[in-house]
Amino acid sequence: MRSFGKSAIILAIVSITSLMPAYVSAQSASSTGHRVAVVDVAYIFKMHAGIRAEVAKVEQDLKAFDGTLKAKQAGLKAAAEQLKTFKIGSTEYAAQEQEVALMESKLRVDMASKRRQLAATEARIYFQNYKRITDGVKFMANHYKINLVLRYNSDEMDLEKPDTVIRGVMKNIVYHDEDLDMTKAIMQYLTQTMEKQATAPNTGTQRN
Numbered sequence: 469m470r471s472f473g474k475s476a477i478i479l480a481i482v483s484i485t486s487l488m489p490a491y492v493s494a495q496s497a498s499s500t501g502h503r504v505a506v507v508d509v510a511y512i513f514k515m516h517a518g519i520r521a522e523v524a525k526v527e528q529d530l531k532a533f534d535g536t537l538k539a540k541q542a543g544l545k546a547a548a549e550q551l552k553t554f555k556i557g558s559t560e561y562a563a564q565e566q567e568v569a570l571m572e573s574k575l576r577v578d579m580a581s582k583r584r585q586l587a588a589t590e591a592r593i594y595f596q597n598y599k600r601i602t603d604g605v606k607f608m609a610n611h612y613k614i615n616l617v618l619r620y621n622s623d624e625m626d627l628e629k630p631d632t633v634i635r636g637v638m639k640n641i642v643y644h645d646e647d648l649d650m651t652k653a654i655m656q657y658l659t660q661t662m663e664k665q666a667t668a669p670n671t672g673t674q675r676n
Contacts, residue, residue: 502615506644507605508622508651516655526586526595533582535634540578544571597658604657607627608650620644622651 489550513573547568554561618641625636 493670494525504616505648505650506618600658600661604654
């Protein structure tokens with residue numbers, strides 16, 4: 469259970485809701501109609517400091533593993549070179565050949581295991597933060613009686629980068645009023661939620 473959940477939302481109400489007064493004013497005149505907002509999820513993942521810090525830890529872990537991997541590869545290469553110094557069929561050759569095979573096998577297992585670990589860690593980062601983002605969207609939508617929140621991409625097209633042009637012409641939302649954008653509010657919600665998680669005491673107890 470996440471004991472920080474309700475308190476995080478309560479603490480967020482005063483500061484976060486103040487970020488969208490223009491949105492309320494823009495749609496108050498049509499209170500009988502549907503309210504719509506947009507959020508740039510990709511921008512949040514790319515620019516939010518907390519998420520970037522979590523991703524940086526994974527990258528640092530990968531760099532540290534690369535250093536270990538290179539050392540093991542160098543050891544394997546040295547063992548293979550030493551194998552050449554023994555006469556084929558000799559006891560020494562057989563023992564060294566087995567050693568090289570074992571080193572190579574262990575290296576492959578370690579690499580596969582690390583890839584799975586890093587992939588799982590990265591997936592957890594995206595899963596947890598996407599859940600935080602959607603929780604924030606739901607909170608803001610409920611608070612402002614918003615009926616629909618659409619995902620959009622704020623990246624601009626650049627003729628020097630053809631891939632950005634392709635993504636640009638494929639955007640689902642062609643135009644939106646800036647007052648409908650709740651991205652900044654969601655980023656602040658995400659920051660407060662992450663800070664609350666980091667400081668909340670672990671009240672869970674283990675049961676035998």
